[in-house]
Amino acid sequence: MEEFVGQIWHKYITRAATLEYKEASVELEDIRKQLSLQFRAFGGELAIELKKSIKSNWQGKRTFLSKLAGAEQKIELASVTDNNLYLPQQIACFKEKELNQQCYLWLSALLANYKEDKSQSWIINNINAINRTLKKLPGLKKIYQNLVKLHLEQRVQLNQPKHNIDESILQSILKDPESICDLKPEQLNHFDPKKVYPLILWIDPFTDKVTQIKKNTTPETKSQDKPDTQAKKLKLHKKGEVVDDIDEKDGLMAFRMESIFSWTEYVPVDRTADDEEEDKACAAAEDIDKISVVKGAETTAAKLKFDLDLPSEEQDDITINTGIKLPEWDYRKNTLISDYCRLHLMQVRPSPHYEFSSRLKEKAKRIRAQFEILSQQKQWLKAQPDGSEIDLDQFIVKQADKLNGIDIHNNNLYMELRQNIRSFSCLLLADLSLSTDSYVNNQSKVIDMIKDALYLFSEALSATQDRYAIAGFCSKKRDMVRYYPIKSFDDKQTPEIHNKIASLSSGYYTRMGAAIRHATENLDKEASDTKLLLLLSDGKPNDVDLYEGRYGIEDTKHAVRMAFKKGIRVFCVTIDDEDNNYLSYIFGCDNYVKIQRAEELPEKLTKLYTLLTR
């Protein structure tokens, strides 16, 4: 009974404590596409990716009711970093759906015009951004003012009798942005966002911490990624926080006993060594909303550090050369750094175990037959000395000449159906990074699908007159970009090529730019009229060093643009299921295709080839 009453009370009080209109809520996922397009159209950076805000407990003031309810006030606010744009997963602050939608619209406009000046306070930064936005987008004035008005009403409701200076400063600024001039600088400097209620219409005041931590921890955790853990992508975003190691000498219990049941406490999950309980750790990570990574904690496992990525020498693939130096584009400096990467040509160590399934071989036969028919497509050649049909145009000309008294000995009066010979070269470049090691279904991994695709592709093209080459790549930092030339343009299609494809395995990361540059060089040597670089990938460019996010994207874009300048068309086929905003930025909106289910890749790839080269 006690429990029952407790539940009702909890329900009642939490509803009263949180200002939410569930029925009017708008989900980010539903309008994601519009929002990122709006953000760019409002002047935001093109390469930035839209992500869900990290759910965090509001670090500032809570309402009396919410304290009473014991409900942590979870709030998502908007923010923008060099690489990402964060927007709340849902907005339900306003009574009507339309208003919540307008709130998203406003945030995308505000973030597009937000330029943080670290020396200025949160208020000043926001006011400047708002002024800039409204000046650029006068049509938003009404919308913003209306949202502020409604929001102010809510704030006033929430306000407690106790006098809160910061809150009243903020409210007066909201009422009249001009009033900021009346404030003394020290008032502004002493303003503490922690002391006010969350303000959904402005930028999150607590963003620094999150990005900072990300910088600190990524390299370490990345380098120790194991294949199994990579396969499991946690779909939730957690707020990262680095806490000091627990000081065990301090015995004071600083929390009330009843809150022990809450998960939001420090759980010493060792992310790098906790392997046997991995599933549990994942489940726990989904439940809690703050993952604390202990810095400098000396567990026994942490002392034993080795790189799990590197295979022993006798198992590793064979390096053919000492390395080709390639440049890399640094968008921050806006320069191409020459000889920055070293690309090694690699030869796969043949593995006798892999066999393509008989079903695939059957399919290969069928597709090969189709391609044979396609390549035998014929074209009417006009003005031939002999042929199956009369060329009427030529005949009229001849008659006209005759009437004119000119007798040119033109007897080319026939048309003939002949095989269409085109001059075309295609290089298929496959991403072999470790992420392709994840499973697509119970039996096969992404890498298996890629192998099947390469196999079908090589079989299909061997039936045509087109020149084609196949290669794979992966990388580990800039001085080890591995490039596997599986079939060169001049190689004949032989069982050996099949073996090479079958022996491929996944490893390391995706330094796409360097691989594209090398493939471009190869294609550039081809004498064909039309050249195509077909890129097969399962994700965005990334590597263990700084090659991730925007840096990798900009470098790849640069490599693609250089290829284009050399007259090579780059087309990307991807099996990434996440937000693919970066794809159109890198390749241009007509030059990529997303494949939803990896199982479809092998067949889709060959179909796509015929479409592209028709």
Added chain:
Amino acid sequence: MSLNNDLPMYIPQKNEIETFSLAFQNKLPLMLKGPTGCGKTRFVSHMAEKLGRPLYTVACHDDLTAADLVGRYLIEGGETVWRDGPLTRAVREGGICYLDEVVEARKDTTVVIHPLSDDRRILPIDRTSELLHAPDNFMLVISYNPGYQNLLKGLKPSTRQRFVSITFDYPGSEVEQSIIKQETELNDYMVKQLVDLSNDLRRLKDHDLEESISTRLIVYTATLIKAGMHPIEACQSALIEPLTDDDDIVKTLMTVVNAKLDI
């Protein structure tokens, strides 16, 4: 602005007028590169008028053959009559022949373009066994629109390298505003807003949109507004709808239009 009422209005972006005039005086062929609707065709008709030469414009398409340019015999009532094509007429009269979107034309047109565009300046007509020498006031002008979509049928280097070339882009904001103002006589404030809006949307080319907003589309929009259409509706019909067939993108871009315009 211009004293001559017949002279088509053109506001230069940089030195294109001088380049064109010098190329004309020195008997050099000219190539204009640039996106659609940025003023290439207007520029050519302006220059033809200014130099006082007749202009023959040919919009090239993928069925256009050399005979369409040079001319052909027609059979009329048992007789044959030779009809000059536009290129031949321009050569005979000493005019300007403008081949718009030349990459679209059949490959065999290069046979007639090449001898005319180097120092020989000749047009051999096989059918009539004539060999025309182009007079000094003949000029060949071609235009093309480089871009991703043209890669499979781009201009051959051997053709490209015969031409003096000028690259066009959409004019800068100031110039574009004065173009719109002169073309449509719409008020300054509205024109500025339209141009600002278009420049923001142009950033989306190759990313969300295949093509960007041309100056021509802005002129259309301004014309509709001047004629009394509501600015938002005018933007939808003349600025946004022509850009894409994707309904979602149209809707989203319209929210951007609503946000940008101060009406």
